[in-house]
Amino acid sequence: MSIAAKANALWAYANPKKFLATTERVLPFFWASAAISLVVGLVWGFFFTPDDYKQGSTVKIIYLHVPAALMAINAWLMMLVTSLVWLVRRHHVSALAARAAAPVGIVMTLIALATGAIWGQPMWGTWWAWDPRLTSFLILFLFYLGYVALWEAIENPDTAADLTSVLCLVGSVFALLSRYAVNFWNQGLHQGASLSLDKEENVADVFFFPLLVCIAGFVLLFIALVFYRTGTEIRARRIKALLARERVGS
C-alpha cells in the first residue's frame, strides 16, 4: 500500500462510528498489556534491582519519574498533532482525542513533579529549585490546566476546539523546552536525560531494562486511556446533539 493510500485509510478513523468500533476491539489488548508491563516493570525495578552507589535506594523512583515525564511531554505532542488535524481537516474525533488526552497529561505531569520533588529533597536538599527543566515542566503543567479549563469554559464545541488548539500550539514551546531545557541552558540542578541514543550517557543496564518495560507500560496505559476517554467524549457529544435535536423537535 502506498503512503497516500495508507494516509487515506487513516482518515477513515475520523468517522466516530468507525473509531468506536475499532477502539472497542483493540482496547482489551491495550488494557491488558499496559497492566502486565506496569506490574512486571515496577516489580522488577522495585524488588530486583540494586541500590545506586550515589543515590542509594532512591534510584528506584526512576521507574515512575522517567516514564511519567516522558508521557507528560509526549501527551502534549500528541495533542499538538490532533489539534493541527482539527485546525486543518476539521475532524471532530481528532479534537475530542486531544481533549481526552489532556487529563492524562495532567496526571503524568503531576507524577513527574511529585516524584521529582520527593527524590530531590534528600538528594538535592530541597523539594524545589527554579531550575530550567523544573520550571518549564511547571509551566507545562499550568498549560495543561489552562487547556482543560478552556474546554470547560466555552459552550460551543467547535469554538472550544479552535481556541484550545491554538493554546496547544503555544504550549508546545514549553513541552519542547521541558525536554531540552537541560541542553539549552546547561545549568541548574536537574541532570541530563536518563535515556539517550548514546549508550555512554544511558543509565546502567541493570536499571535500563526494567525502565524500558515501565516506559512501555506507561505508553500502553496512555494509549488505552486516550482511546477509552475519546470514546466517552464522542458519546457525550452525541448526547448533546440528540438533546438539542429533541429540543428543536418539541
Added chain:
Amino acid sequence: MMPDLGKYADTVLSAYAASLVLLAVLVLVSLWRGRRVRAELERLEQRLTRNG
C-alpha cells in the same frame, strides 16, 4: 520479600504511593465517567426511539 530501602525508605515508598494513587484515580475516574456516559446515551436513544 520487601527490599531493604535503608534510610531512604520513606522517600521511595511515598513516591510509589503518590504515583500509584494518582494513576489509580485517573483510571477509575475515566472508567466511571465512561460507563455513566454510555448508560446515559443508551437511555436517551431508547427514549427517542420510543417517542419516534
